[in-house]
Amino acid sequence: MKKRMTILDKAEAAMKKAIKKVVAQHKKDGRPLAVWEDGKVKRIRLK
DSSP states (O other): OOOOOOHHHHHHHHHHHHHHHHHHHHHHHTOOEEEEETTEEEEEOOO
16 A cells, blocks of 8 residues: 655655755756855856
């Protein structure tokens, strides 16, 4: 029997899917990705 996903599981799955989409689009366009690191915004280049 398949376990039903909780609302928390559904939200987490949706967030992971959205993040993958954003990372792929930035990589395709050659744009840096802004991330939060050590209390500051950092831009990283994707290869």
